[in-house]
Amino acid sequence: MPKKIGAIEEPTEEIKEEVKEEKAPDVTMDFQKLISDLLLATKRENIDELVKYMAEIGFFTAPCSGGNHLCKTGGLAEHSYNVCEKARSIAKALIPENEYTQELDNSIVIAALLHELGKCGDYGKQMYVENILKSGKQSDAKPYKRNSDLSAVPHAIRSVKIATLYIDLTEDEEWAILCHDGLYDFMKYEMQGHETPLQLIIHWADMWACHVLEKDDKESEEKE
Ligand SMILES: [Fe+2]
Numbered sequence: 001m002p003k004k005i006g007a008i009e010e011p012t013e014e015i016k017e018e019v020k021e022e023k024a025p026d027v028t029m030d031f032q033k034l035i036s037d038l039l040l041a042t043k044r045e046n047i048d049e050l051v052k053y054m055a056e057i058g059f060f061t062a063p064c065s066g067g068n069h070l071c072k073t074g075g076l077a078e079h080s081y082n083v084c085e086k087a088r089s090i091a092k093a094l095i096p097e098n099e100y101t102q103e104l105d106n107s108i109v110i111a112a113l114l115h116e117l118g119k120c121g122d123y124g125k126q127m128y129v130e131n132i133l134k135s136g137k138q139s140d141a142k143p144y145k146r147n148s149d150l151s152a153v154p155h156a157i158r159s160v161k162i163a164t165l166y167i168d169l170t171e172d173e174e175w176a177i178l179c180h181d182g183l184y185d186f187m188k189y190e191m192q193g194h195e196t197p198l199q200l201i202i203h204w205a206d207m208w209a210c211h212v213l214e215k216d217d218k219e220s221e222e223k224e
Protein backbone atom coordinates (compact mmCIF):
# COMPACT_ATOMS: atom_id res chain seq x y z
CA MET A 1 0.00 0.00 0.00
CA PRO A 2 1.30 3.49 -0.80
CA LYS A 3 2.30 5.61 2.22
CA LYS A 4 -0.09 8.45 3.09
CA ILE A 5 1.16 12.02 3.27
CA GLY A 6 -1.74 13.95 4.75
CA ALA A 7 -4.63 13.23 2.43
CA ILE A 8 -2.37 12.65 -0.56
CA GLU A 9 -1.01 9.22 -1.35
CA GLU A 10 2.67 9.03 -2.13
CA PRO A 11 3.17 7.75 -5.69
CA THR A 12 4.21 4.12 -5.97
CA GLU A 13 7.66 3.19 -7.29
CA GLU A 14 6.03 2.15 -10.60
CA ILE A 15 4.38 5.56 -11.02
CA LYS A 16 7.67 7.30 -10.20
CA GLU A 17 9.37 5.19 -12.88
CA GLU A 18 6.66 6.06 -15.44
CA VAL A 19 7.06 9.78 -14.72
CA LYS A 20 10.84 9.49 -14.94
CA GLU A 21 10.48 7.89 -18.38
CA GLU A 22 8.86 11.05 -19.73
CA LYS A 23 11.93 13.16 -18.99
CA ALA A 24 14.64 13.74 -21.56
CA PRO A 25 17.24 10.95 -21.56
CA ASP A 26 20.43 11.17 -19.58
CA VAL A 27 22.92 13.47 -21.31
CA THR A 28 25.59 10.84 -20.92
CA MET A 29 23.74 8.50 -23.31
CA ASP A 30 25.82 7.68 -26.38
CA PHE A 31 23.36 8.73 -29.07
CA GLN A 32 25.80 8.00 -31.88
CA LYS A 33 26.04 4.37 -30.84
CA LEU A 34 22.33 4.03 -30.09
CA ILE A 35 21.33 5.52 -33.45
CA SER A 36 23.96 3.65 -35.44
CA ASP A 37 22.93 0.34 -33.86
CA LEU A 38 19.23 0.98 -34.52
CA LEU A 39 19.82 1.88 -38.16
CA LEU A 40 22.18 -1.03 -38.80
CA ALA A 41 19.66 -3.43 -37.24
CA THR A 42 17.16 -2.58 -40.00
CA LYS A 43 19.57 -4.27 -42.47
CA ARG A 44 18.44 -1.84 -45.20
CA GLU A 45 20.85 -2.18 -48.12
CA ASN A 46 23.79 0.28 -47.79
CA ILE A 47 22.61 1.56 -44.40
CA ASP A 48 26.18 1.13 -43.10
CA GLU A 49 27.38 3.60 -45.75
CA LEU A 50 24.70 6.08 -44.74
CA VAL A 51 25.65 5.81 -41.06
CA LYS A 52 29.29 6.55 -41.96
CA TYR A 53 28.20 9.53 -44.07
CA MET A 54 26.02 10.83 -41.21
CA ALA A 55 29.10 10.93 -38.98
CA GLU A 56 31.09 12.71 -41.73
CA ILE A 57 28.52 15.47 -42.20
CA GLY A 58 28.17 16.11 -38.49
CA PHE A 59 24.82 14.50 -37.75
CA PHE A 60 25.97 13.35 -34.32
CA THR A 61 27.33 16.73 -33.23
CA ALA A 62 24.88 19.19 -34.87
CA PRO A 63 22.41 21.19 -32.76
CA CYS A 64 18.70 20.55 -33.27
CA SER A 65 17.66 24.21 -33.47
CA GLY A 66 19.06 27.73 -33.32
CA GLY A 67 17.67 28.79 -29.97
CA ASN A 68 14.87 26.41 -29.10
CA HIS A 69 14.81 22.72 -28.34
CA LEU A 70 18.17 20.99 -27.92
CA CYS A 71 20.17 23.92 -29.33
CA LYS A 72 23.44 22.33 -28.24
CA THR A 73 26.16 20.06 -29.59
CA GLY A 74 24.62 16.64 -30.19
CA GLY A 75 21.08 18.00 -29.93
CA LEU A 76 20.06 16.72 -33.36
CA ALA A 77 21.05 13.14 -32.55
CA GLU A 78 19.34 13.30 -29.17
CA HIS A 79 16.13 14.61 -30.73
CA SER A 80 16.17 11.96 -33.46
CA TYR A 81 16.58 9.24 -30.86
CA ASN A 82 13.74 10.69 -28.77
CA VAL A 83 11.44 10.70 -31.80
CA CYS A 84 12.32 7.09 -32.57
CA GLU A 85 11.61 5.96 -29.01
CA LYS A 86 8.28 7.79 -28.88
CA ALA A 87 7.27 6.66 -32.37
CA ARG A 88 7.77 3.04 -31.32
CA SER A 89 5.75 3.63 -28.14
CA ILE A 90 2.90 5.27 -30.08
CA ALA A 91 2.90 2.53 -32.71
CA LYS A 92 2.88 -0.22 -30.10
CA ALA A 93 -0.05 1.43 -28.34
CA LEU A 94 -2.11 1.89 -31.51
CA ILE A 95 -1.25 -1.03 -33.76
CA PRO A 96 -2.39 -4.56 -32.85
CA GLU A 97 0.51 -6.82 -31.90
CA ASN A 98 -0.08 -9.19 -34.83
CA GLU A 99 0.15 -6.25 -37.27
CA TYR A 100 3.32 -4.80 -35.74
CA THR A 101 5.73 -6.41 -38.20
CA GLN A 102 9.51 -6.16 -38.42
CA GLU A 103 9.03 -4.28 -41.69
CA LEU A 104 6.86 -1.69 -39.94
CA ASP A 105 9.36 -1.36 -37.10
CA ASN A 106 12.17 -0.82 -39.62
CA SER A 107 10.15 1.93 -41.32
CA ILE A 108 9.48 3.62 -37.99
CA VAL A 109 13.19 3.52 -37.08
CA ILE A 110 14.32 4.79 -40.48
CA ALA A 111 11.74 7.57 -40.80
CA ALA A 112 12.18 8.71 -37.18
CA LEU A 113 15.98 8.68 -37.12
CA LEU A 114 16.34 10.30 -40.54
CA HIS A 115 13.47 12.83 -40.47
CA GLU A 116 15.86 15.68 -39.56
CA LEU A 117 18.91 14.47 -41.45
CA GLY A 118 18.64 17.62 -43.57
CA LYS A 119 19.44 19.72 -40.50
CA CYS A 120 23.06 18.72 -41.07
CA GLY A 121 23.07 21.01 -44.10
CA ASP A 122 24.46 20.00 -47.49
CA TYR A 123 27.17 20.79 -50.05
CA GLY A 124 29.74 20.84 -47.26
CA LYS A 125 27.83 23.57 -45.41
CA GLN A 126 26.17 23.17 -42.03
CA MET A 127 22.55 24.27 -41.66
CA TYR A 128 23.30 25.84 -38.27
CA VAL A 129 26.37 27.89 -37.48
CA GLU A 130 27.40 29.53 -34.22
CA ASN A 131 25.55 32.78 -33.50
CA ILE A 132 28.35 35.12 -32.53
CA LEU A 133 27.28 38.46 -31.08
CA LYS A 134 28.97 41.82 -31.70
CA SER A 135 30.74 41.29 -28.38
CA GLY A 136 32.50 38.32 -29.97
CA LYS A 137 30.73 35.84 -27.67
CA GLN A 138 28.33 33.11 -28.73
CA SER A 139 24.74 34.04 -27.83
CA ASP A 140 23.35 32.23 -24.80
CA ALA A 141 19.74 32.85 -25.86
CA LYS A 142 20.22 31.64 -29.42
CA PRO A 143 23.55 29.84 -29.69
CA TYR A 144 23.08 28.92 -33.39
CA LYS A 145 21.58 30.56 -36.44
CA ARG A 146 20.73 29.47 -39.99
CA ASN A 147 23.73 29.40 -42.27
CA SER A 148 23.04 32.16 -44.80
CA ASP A 149 25.41 30.47 -47.29
CA LEU A 150 23.07 27.48 -47.58
CA SER A 151 19.97 27.60 -49.75
CA ALA A 152 16.61 27.63 -48.00
CA VAL A 153 15.53 24.16 -49.17
CA PRO A 154 13.23 22.84 -46.39
CA HIS A 155 15.14 20.45 -44.14
CA ALA A 156 12.62 17.64 -44.71
CA ILE A 157 13.39 17.68 -48.44
CA ARG A 158 17.07 17.67 -47.65
CA SER A 159 16.56 14.70 -45.31
CA VAL A 160 15.09 12.64 -48.15
CA LYS A 161 17.80 13.76 -50.54
CA ILE A 162 20.69 12.84 -48.23
CA ALA A 163 19.16 9.52 -47.16
CA THR A 164 18.56 8.45 -50.75
CA LEU A 165 22.17 9.11 -51.70
CA TYR A 166 22.80 5.79 -49.94
CA ILE A 167 19.60 3.85 -49.26
CA ASP A 168 16.20 3.37 -50.81
CA LEU A 169 13.30 4.74 -48.80
CA THR A 170 9.88 3.23 -49.21
CA GLU A 171 7.22 5.57 -50.55
CA ASP A 172 5.61 5.63 -47.11
CA GLU A 173 8.91 6.48 -45.37
CA GLU A 174 9.53 9.30 -47.84
CA TRP A 175 6.04 10.67 -47.21
CA ALA A 176 6.44 10.41 -43.44
CA ILE A 177 9.74 12.33 -43.55
CA LEU A 178 8.40 15.03 -45.89
CA CYS A 179 5.27 15.52 -43.75
CA HIS A 180 6.87 15.14 -40.31
CA ASP A 181 5.95 18.71 -39.38
CA GLY A 182 2.34 18.01 -40.29
CA LEU A 183 0.06 20.99 -40.67
CA TYR A 184 2.76 23.32 -39.30
CA ASP A 185 4.96 23.32 -42.35
CA PHE A 186 5.27 23.42 -46.12
CA MET A 187 3.48 20.12 -46.81
CA LYS A 188 0.29 21.12 -45.01
CA TYR A 189 -1.91 21.32 -48.11
CA GLU A 190 -0.53 18.22 -49.82
CA MET A 191 -0.90 16.21 -46.62
CA GLN A 192 -4.55 16.96 -45.88
CA GLY A 193 -6.61 13.88 -46.64
CA HIS A 194 -3.50 11.84 -47.43
CA GLU A 195 -2.30 11.01 -43.92
CA THR A 196 -0.83 7.54 -43.40
CA PRO A 197 -0.30 5.60 -40.15
CA LEU A 198 3.50 5.95 -40.41
CA GLN A 199 3.32 9.67 -41.16
CA LEU A 200 0.95 10.29 -38.23
CA ILE A 201 3.12 8.24 -35.87
CA ILE A 202 6.30 10.14 -36.81
CA HIS A 203 4.55 13.51 -36.66
CA TRP A 204 3.08 12.99 -33.19
CA ALA A 205 6.27 11.44 -31.85
CA ASP A 206 8.12 14.51 -33.17
CA MET A 207 5.61 16.85 -31.50
CA TRP A 208 5.91 14.95 -28.22
CA ALA A 209 9.69 15.04 -28.33
CA CYS A 210 9.83 18.79 -29.16
CA HIS A 211 7.07 20.02 -26.90
CA VAL A 212 7.17 17.65 -23.95
CA LEU A 213 10.49 15.84 -23.63
CA GLU A 214 12.73 18.62 -24.88
CA LYS A 215 10.67 21.61 -23.86
CA ASP A 216 12.53 24.52 -22.35
CA ASP A 217 11.36 27.99 -21.34
CA LYS A 218 10.61 28.99 -24.89
CA GLU A 219 7.19 28.13 -26.17
CA SER A 220 7.64 27.36 -29.83
CA GLU A 221 10.00 25.34 -32.00
CA GLU A 222 11.95 27.24 -34.61
CA LYS A 223 10.48 26.06 -37.88
CA GLU A 224 13.68 25.80 -39.80
FE1 LIG B 1 11.69 19.08 -38.62
Ligand SMILES: [Fe+2]
Pocket: 079, 083, 115, 116, 206
Ligand atom coordinates in the same frame (compact mmCIF):
# COMPACT_ATOMS: atom_id res chain seq x y z
FE1 LIG C 1 11.91 16.63 -35.42
